[in-house]
Amino acid sequence: MSLSDPAPLKPFIDKLTARSRLGAVEQQAMLALPAHAVQVQPNHDFVRLGEQVHHACFIVAGLVGRIGLNRDGFRQITAVHIPTDMVDLHSVVVPKASSALQALSVVTILRVPHVALREMTRLHPAIAEAFWRECVVDAAVLAEWVVNVGRRDARGRLAHLICEIAYRIEGAGHSVGLFVPFPVTQGQMADMVGLTPVHVNRMLKRLRDDEVVDVRSGTIRILDWTRLLDVADFDPAYLHLPETDGAPADETEADRPIRPALSS
Amino acid sequence: MSLSDPAPLKPFIDKLTARSRLGAVEQQAMLALPAHAVQVQPNHDFVRLGEQVHHACFIVAGLVGRIGLNRDGFRQITAVHIPTDMVDLHSVVVPKASSALQALSVVTILRVPHVALREMTRLHPAIAEAFWRECVVDAAVLAEWVVNVGRRDARGRLAHLICEIAYRIEGAGHSVGLFVPFPVTQGQMADMVGLTPVHVNRMLKRLRDDEVVDVRSGTIRILDWTRLLDVADFDPAYLHLPETDGAPADETEADRPIRPALSS
DNA sequence: CGCCTTCTTGAAGGATCTCAAGAAGGGTGG
DNA sequence: CCACCCTTCTTGAGATCCTTCAAGAAGGCG
CATH class of the missing domain: 1.10.10.10 (Winged helix-like DNA-binding domain superfamily/Winged helix DNA-binding domain)
Incomplete structure (x- = not known):
């Protein structure tokens, strides 16, 4: 662990357990996850469109936007992520980024390697299901955004x-x-x-x-x-x-x- | 199996294997899945908003829309599903429908019980991952719809x-x-x-x-x-x-x- | 203090909506 | 097979919401 904080991913575990039943074993496994803290400046894309991603990003502080781009240069933010969100959990199963991720303010993220996440979901199917569920909830928010912008x-x-x-x-x-x-x-x-x-x-x-x-x-x-x-x-x-x-x-x-x- | 067709879910397996590696064992398991065919008339909601869902729906023929509703009665279709799509795979992990599903034309669906799907994903983690991946791809489409409607x-x-x-x-x-x-x-x-x-x-x-x-x-x-x-x-x-x-x-x-x- | 970004407000133009009414199309019953 | 009905398509004209262009004010940071 590259942080002074003994359990930087604790907030993420709390968020997961609010929606999914995870036992002590699973929670222990998640606490043991390696994570590398990075700070990102506003307006900087820390994941670019089409890029092959090898880490999932957990937000410790700041706001992150998922950016859609038009050929004419028009931007559309398709999702906003706040602290305690794992921004691109979806990248674990689809590593090619279908949209860019940009810091909207000064952001501190924790980069968690896919290899570690995949090994963990392999050993703990309950965690895999919890991750799947988080992705589904994110999709429900996206659907609501379509309604918002459309109607x-x-x-x-x-x-x-x-x-x-x-x-x-x-x-x-x-x-x-x-x-x-x-x-x-x-x-x-x-x-x-x-x-x-x-x-x-x-x-x-x-x-x-x-x-x-x-x-x-x-x-x-x-x-x-x-x-x-x-x-x-x-x-x-x-x-x-x-x-x-x-x-x-x-x-x-x-x-x-x-x-x-x-x-x- | 309540159909004359010996392998009604075959197209779904083909779609999954196009994006996810599934072995013969997994494919066999999916072929053995129970499924109940239903026909739905146009403009009929076969899943209502907020409802507790116990089946996932596979489209055999026709078009299905995921419907968002406004208080003022304005409708927004947030997703369109075509034959070979499993419309609400997300319901396996989030059974409470966050939007209605409506037939856009005459539709034939195959209802697959959650219990069977959950038992299968429990026995075959590779299938669980493939399902998760499908949900992530659906979410990528939703994000693109936000861009489309917004910009x-x-x-x-x-x-x-x-x-x-x-x-x-x-x-x-x-x-x-x-x-x-x-x-x-x-x-x-x-x-x-x-x-x-x-x-x-x-x-x-x-x-x-x-x-x-x-x-x-x-x-x-x-x-x-x-x-x-x-x-x-x-x-x-x-x-x-x-x-x-x-x-x-x-x-x-x-x-x-x-x-x-x-x-x- | 000065610069640069963001905020604020005005005025004019344009894209989309609303209202309306007739035409076309598909299904049903005589 | 035709007549009828109901839905959908089509087109016009005026209204409205949002955009564009512009310029000054406010705010943050070196």
């Missing part, structure tokens, strides 16, 4: 993105009350929702003027959670978060002013 | 959709020369690319008038493959088809009037 207007798209990020950051334990850290520029947000930076700016202003959310200087400040969920047309079920899986309908009840999990 | 204009979106369908149908061996069967209405195509049916109609007319593709009465007729690829800004690498994986760049060479695999 919501600009304001709804941004509100939906904000809701998703708020839920996920909160789930990772990184939000403070109604303040959610989200250090991206308006241009990057534009690339997430398929709009221009100028229009993102206008819509964020409108959401702020309407006292729904205040997105500024790298943090989301939720002003009216109920109305935000309404504007976003948001149902967190697709995220398959442990808390929301049981009663997704209750989460959007209109008579609850603030989402409990997000209040301090 | 291409109406004409490009339709052209891209048509290219993808042409490649996939051709890969399944269902196209005849430059004619590709695609029995969907313009309204359904609109739901795939996030447009209105009216605008789909106009853009298809334009593609036809420009002698690029002729999409009519349930079939795609490719008039100028090179220009279609150009208009679509299409690179088939993301489909991870066996033929194209080796030399994806060659596929779009401008001096080739017709894609070889699609000519009769």
Whole structure:
């Protein structure tokens, strides 16, 4: 292990065990995984399109975007990854990168060799299944992004993105009350929702003027959670978060002013 | 086996072995899988949103859409599945449906019980890995759809959709020369690319008038493959088809009037 | 302090949507 | 085999949302 932290992958194990049943043996095996810490500067592609990948990347800090590119140079971010996410677990079974991975802020990643991961999944089928499940959940999020970009207007798209990020950051334990850290520029947000930076700016202003959310200087400040969920047309079920899986309908009840999990 | 066909899942095995190495033992196990044939009428949801699923569905004939819904009633099709696709392999590890599955035409599916699939993946880790890989490829297609809907204009979106369908149908061996069967209405195509049916109609007319593709009465007729690829800004690498994986760049060479695999 | 990126706002243009109405197509029953 | 119905296709005209172009303000970093 090349880190001072004795168990850098512990957060990843916690995330996996929230959705998959893993015994002590499996958890031990994962803790023993070799990992190499790397820091990546903003806007740097640490995985390039078409490249053959030999490591999976776990995010310790910062935000990562999965980048789709147009011939005309238009960018589309197809997925955002936050700390505790294993960004390209899919590369374990499909090592050729079908999209680039780019740091959206200063990012610390842990590179875990495929050989070690493959040896581990060979010895522990339960881990293989857990990895498969994580990939399926990521795909469910992708499907929701298609809906978001395809069938919501600009304001709804941004509100939906904000809701998703708020839920996920909160789930990772990184939000403070109604303040959610989200250090991206308006241009990057534009690339997430398929709009221009100028229009993102206008819509964020409108959401702020309407006292729904205040997105500024790298943090989301939720002003009216109920109305935000309404504007976003948001149902967190697709995220398959442990808390929301049981009663997704209750989460959007209109008579609850603030989402409990997000209040301090 | 409830079918007269002695090996109804054979096409699925062929598709899997194109991307994953499976031995004779694994293939035998898959052939022995129980399957129950069902016919579904167009526009019928055979899997509903939020439902607990106990079978995975293999398409024998017809087209299936994965449906995302808006509160305002707007539909977005997030994925299209063609014969030889296992539509919801993901349900094996995440049985709660995060989107509905709807027949887009008259569809014949084979329902394979999860219990049988899970028992098989338990006994044959190589099959589990192959299933995981299929899910990852499906996710790569989803990511490309986000790019398509987010960063291409109406004409490009339709052209891209048509290219993808042409490649996939051709890969399944269902196209005849430059004619590709695609029995969907313009309204359904609109739901795939996030447009209105009216605008789909106009853009298809334009593609036809420009002698690029002729999409009519349930079939795609490719008039100028090179220009279609150009208009679509299409690179088939993301489909991870066996033929194209080796030399994806060659596929779009401008001096080739017709894609070889699609000519009769 | 100065530079560079990002944010902000305005005005005009364009792509897509909405509304509407007629034509064409496919299936069904007389 | 024809008549009818219902869905889908087609086309037009006006409205709307988002983009483009532009320029100044604010913010972060050396």
